[in-house]
Amino acid sequence: MTARETVAVAHPNIALIKYWGKRDEHLVLPFNDSLSLTLDVFPTTTRIRLDPDATVDQFVIDGRAARGEVLHRATEFLALVRERAARQERAVVDTRNTVPLGAGLASSASGFAALAMAAAQAYGLSLSATQLSRLARRGSGSAARSVFGGFVLWHAGDPDAPDPDLSSYAEAVTDTRLDTALVAVVLDAGPKAVSSREAMRCTVATSPLYQGWVTDSRADLVRMRTALRNGDMACVGEIAERNALGMHRAMEAAWPAVRYRSPASHTVLHHVRRLRKEGVGAWATMDAGPNVKVLCASADAEQVAERMREVTARVVVARSGPGARLAAVTS
Numbered sequence: 384m385t386a387r388e389t390v391a392v393a394h395p396n397i398a399l400i401k402y403w404g405k406r407d408e409h410l411v412l413p414f415n416d417s418l419s420l421t422l423d424v425f426p427t428t429t430r431i432r433l434d435p436d437a438t439v440d441q442f443v444i445d446g447r448a449a450r451g452e453v454l455h456r457a458t459e460f461l462a463l464v465r466e467r468a469a470r471q472e473r474a475v476v477d478t479r480n481t482v483p484l485g486a487g488l489a490s491s492a493s494g495f496a497a498l499a500m501a502a503a504q505a506y507g508l509s510l511s512a513t514q515l516s517r518l519a520r521r522g523s524g525s526a527a528r529s530v531f532g533g534f535v536l537w538h539a540g541d542p543d544a545p546d547p548d549l550s551s552y553a554e555a556v557t558d559t560r561l562d563t564a565l566v567a568v569v570l571d572a573g574p575k576a577v578s579s580r581e582a583m584r585c586t587v588a589t590s591p592l593y594q595g596w597v598t599d600s601r602a603d604l605v606r607m608r609t610a611l612r613n614g615d616m617a618c619v620g621e622i623a624e625r626n627a628l629g630m631h632r633a634m635e636a637a638w639p640a641v642r643y644r645s646p647a648s649h650t651v652l653h654h655v656r657r658l659r660k661e662g663v664g665a666w667a668t669m670d671a672g673p674n675v676k677v678l679c680a681s682a683d684a685e686q687v688a689e690r691m692r693e694v695t696a697r698v699v700v701a702r703s704g705p706g707a708r709l710a711a712v713t714s
């Protein structure tokens with residue numbers, strides 16, 4: 384008899400108002416609210432089976448046994464699920480990504496959203512989507528948002544609440560009809576030199592620009608929600624680009640400086656500005672890696688992608704994608 388297996392699928396999300404910096408490392412509570420778009424490309428599929436005879440968890444990621452920091456984070460996450468479920472069994476987990484790992488293309492968001500959903504189900508926790516996003520947050524902050532599809536808001540939560548964990552969760556933003564695309568310009572698919580966790584710590588502790596960026600992000604979020612409601616693509620794009628560039632300036636001002644932008648990233652950023660001058664609505668955003676994602680109206684996506692192919696052949700058009708879902712439970 385094969386053991387019962389649970390399978391979950393989740394997609395990455397790209398933040399238009401970024402999360403950068405934790406006010407609580409253990410609970411993964413951010414300083415500011417963030418807002419993202421869940422994509423319809425690069426899904427992560429995670430299968431989990433409980434093994435009553437095993438003494439350790441086993442993780443295979445993209446066909447290889449996980450080791451080091453990746454294994455440590457995944458095991459800690461399962462320990463949290465076990466504690467909540469008051470269960471003991473260890474798990475055998477197999478994860479398949481379709482996005483390059485650790486390259487600022489949000490693999491940790493889809494990874495921990497899929498793991499949270501699969502593990503909660505396997506250990507018999509019955510969670511609402513809100514509760515699931517709080518759980519996924521503990522694995523990787525941005526994973527809280529991949530629980531939902533489309534535009535998603537992650538509440539930073541109330542630091543003075545008796546249990547701040549309860550107030551920091553994601554939810555779908557449904558009061559918009561804006562049909563956007565994100566054109567991913569993949570410059571380097573290798574793992575990043577500095578983890579986002581380390582880079583955030585360093586930025587919060589040393590960057591003279593950090594507090595200003597957090598304050599701006601709070602105002603950006605309010606304006607972005609209005610722009611989404613009004614279907615104002617230009618306003619959404621401009622706020623997103625300014626927010627991302629502000630985050631990168633803040634980390635570049637840290638000591639030691641955190642630099643994810645490469646010369647090739649600057650070439651793409653320049654290309655995006657030139658497109659705008661030509662009258663095409665295109666705005667750039669970047670995460671913890673050199674790759675650039677170009678935000679535009681869905682109707683303009685192919686034209687924008689074609690122009691980006693002048694810089695590199697590896698250009699992927701993404702649109703609004705679904706939230707995390709259970710794909711199968713077999714016994």
Ligand code: PMV
Nearest residue numbers: 398401402523524525670671
């Ligand atoms: O979830 P983490 O710890 O991988 O951090 C993600 C941080 C950014 O991708 C740079 C921004 C964001 O809001 O997703």
